[in-house]
Amino acid sequence: MRVYFPKPPKEDSIPILREAVGSGVEILTGDVPDDFEMVIDGRPTEAFLSVPSMRYVVVPFAGVPEQTLKLLRERPHLSGHNLHHNAADTAELALTLLFSSAKYIVPVDQRLRKDNWGSGLLDSRAMTLDGKTALILGYGQIGRRIARVLVASGMRVLALRRNALATNEEGVELHGSERLHDLLPEANVLMVALPLTSETTGLIGVKELALLPKGSILVNIARGLIVDEEPLYQALKSGHLHSAGIDVWYQYPEVKLTLAGHAPVEDEPDIQSPSKFPFRDLDNVVMSPHRGGTSMDSEPRRLRDLAAVIRAAATGEPVPNRVNLEAGY
Amino acid sequence: MRVYFPKPPKEDSIPILREAVGSGVEILTGDVPDDFEMVIDGRPTEAFLSVPSMRYVVVPFAGVPEQTLKLLRERPHLSGHNLHHNAADTAELALTLLFSSAKYIVPVDQRLRKDNWGSGLLDSRAMTLDGKTALILGYGQIGRRIARVLVASGMRVLALRRNALATNEEGVELHGSERLHDLLPEANVLMVALPLTSETTGLIGVKELALLPKGSILVNIARGLIVDEEPLYQALKSGHLHSAGIDVWYQYPEVKLTLAGHAPVEDEPDIQSPSKFPFRDLDNVVMSPHRGGTSMDSEPRRLRDLAAVIRAAATGEPVPNRVNLEAGY
Numbered sequence A, B: 001m002r003v004y005f006p007k008p009p010k011e012d013s014i015p016i017l018r019e020a021v022g023s024g025v026e027i028l029t030g031d032v033p034d035d036f037e038m039v040i041d042g043r044p045t046e047a048f049l050s051v052p053s054m055r056y057v058v059v060p061f062a063g064v065p066e067q068t069l070k071l072l073r074e075r076p077h078l079s080g081h082n083l084h085h086n087a088a089d090t091a092e093l094a095l096t097l098l099f100s101s102a103k104y105i106v107p108v109d110q111r112l113r114k115d116n117w118g119s120g121l122l123d124s125r126a127m128t129l130d131g132k133t134a135l136i137l138g139y140g141q142i143g144r145r146i147a148r149v150l151v152a153s154g155m156r157v158l159a160l161r162r163n164a165l166a167t168n169e170e171g172v173e174l175h176g177s178e179r180l181h182d183l184l185p186e187a188n189v190l191m192v193a194l195p196l197t198s199e200t201t202g203l204i205g206v207k208e209l210a211l212l213p214k215g216s217i218l219v220n221i222a223r224g225l226i227v228d229e230e231p232l233y234q235a236l237k238s239g240h241l242h243s244a245g246i247d248v249w250y251q252y253p254e255v256k257l258t259l260a261g262h263a264p265v266e267d268e269p270d271i272q273s274p275s276k277f278p279f280r281d282l283d284n285v286v287m288s289p290h291r292g293g294t295s296m297d298s299e300p301r302r303l304r305d306l307a308a309v310i311r312a313a314a315t316g317e318p319v320p321n322r323v324n325l326e327a328g329y
Helices: A013-021 A066-073 A087-102 A105-112 A141-152 A177-186 A206-211 A229-238 A254-259 A298-315 B013-021 B066-073 B087-102 B105-112 B141-152 B177-186 B206-211 B229-238 B254-259 B298-315
Strands: A002-004 A026-028 A038-040 A056-059 A079-082 A133-137 A156-161 A167-169 A172-176 A189-192 A216-220 A241-246 A285-287 B002-004 B026-028 B038-040 B056-059 B079-082 B133-137 B156-161 B167-169 B172-176 B189-192 B216-220 B241-246 B285-287
Touching (some): A087 A141, A087 A216, A087 A241, A087 A285, A087 B087, A087 B105, A105 B105, A105 B285, A133 A177, A172 A177, A177 A206, A285 B105, B013 B026, B056 B066, B087 B189, B087 B285, B087 B298, B133 B141, B141 B156, B141 B189, B206 B229
Parallel strands (some): A056 A079, A133 A156, A133 A189, A189 A216, A216 A241, B002 B026, B002 B038, B038 B056, B056 B079, B133 B156, B156 B172, B189 B216, B216 B241, B241 B285
Antiparallel strands (some): B167 B172
16 A cells, blocks of 8 residues: 655654555655645645545544544545544643643742732632533543543533433543533533534633633633634633633734644744633633644654554454544544 | 631631531631630640640541641640642642643643644644553552543552552552652653652652653642652753643742642732742743642631531541651641
């Protein structure tokens, strides 16, 4: 099988990948080859997909860009796949944002660096999570990992997923997404872990934030556009929300928007305000620069999972992580 | 029963406590009464303990100050008790420090507040915890809670406790404390959750830090003196440690050292460098001002547990949380 990988994430990833897939697979980079059966690219061009031998499109990250979904829907002979190699890292970042918001760790760290302990040991606006209720929006690989940890932390955990029947799974109360408005008033913690689709764009707006009890925490590690920008800022500023941990934003540096998920490492920092509202002036938000699944360990994990997809296709076994073109992820 | 509570944490705690304990108990504050059966104080004076009717000393926080242990050991007719109401909060702070160290959340937050996203989405020194090994020192109420969450996070979890036989409990590998040096080389994460005793003072020094694999994380939510100050600073500075999350320090503002655990809320911030080494200049440490069990919810939890101790003593039932005077906690 011939695999075309036009933009590999790092120079040394191709030899690692070649070794992992073994013989019988040719991995090509550089100029577009004459024919190939698989392309690894988040946003493959129409030209790539028109190669007669093409069978598989592999998006080398979680989520699938809308333009790629459209191209795949128009070409039912192609099979679209993506990677969930960073579900653990993204869940860990979500938990990091939850815990650090709940305990106001950023402002107390900054204060103690100036030798200021605050006004006595009892100076704390920290929230205890044990015994509180969390509502997780999205119960895919990331949502499940988050749920497991929050159950272990002593929280009552509710989760919403599309078309779910009310049920109980490993201590998690599952509900269908139509229950959102009923359950928001119970959520001391709201974790947003949904893919961005036409149904989830703007899902959490003024009304939904108002339905949360006063003093709750919101964490978004999915996509900025799922939570309305100005209502989020206002709910933090007014104190309706105790705090928020936000990894996904409303304004991105150009390079990130284009290459998200497989950008080459660059030395120049990217400068761009993440919102038109001054989140930077709030001490009850933890701001993370769309790091989601990125860690020191994420490239080896990506290559491991990518190799598994390629091997399955090359040997005629079922290819994992097929994209649901209707659902969009 | 007459209970003397010389320094209640807040003005409104006495009426709440009176209501919770019910009739048959007199709770006294202010000047030392002529006789009483119970004193609630972390560091009761000899005079209090010499009252002939005295039976119970209740330390209204976790851990027992050395001077109080000494007084209790000299008076075997007295029964010493303490509170573990903040085990959940302290475990949550430990997890906060672990996650925020692993993901470098403080420096990336500070950077994004200046519109700086870092050099591309792949700019990350974050550590993935899933699949790594954690070693928890101390397996009391706090250690167990931490262990449960780390197991749920996909980590292999080892824990050491005094006099334990090697065994397996809910996914946690338990070992006796004599295995410390054998297990440190396996620990990608070291969580210190031990009481400070003569045996644990300086437990983690130059040798023990060197035994940790390069790139591991240390979290201390117990007492500063368990981890040697200069070796900790050097291991962070050299990068031998990936990072550390530290709640307990080497230098304290005077008021904290004296009243730790039941200081009145004060408006004046306390200024004191937490160490003679410049931890403040390191970006791989998360600095927390001895907040441990403190949260918005900790006073109600303290009073709930204190009332349970008082009620048990008043009705002649077994009184919970008796201090082990030999072990010192």
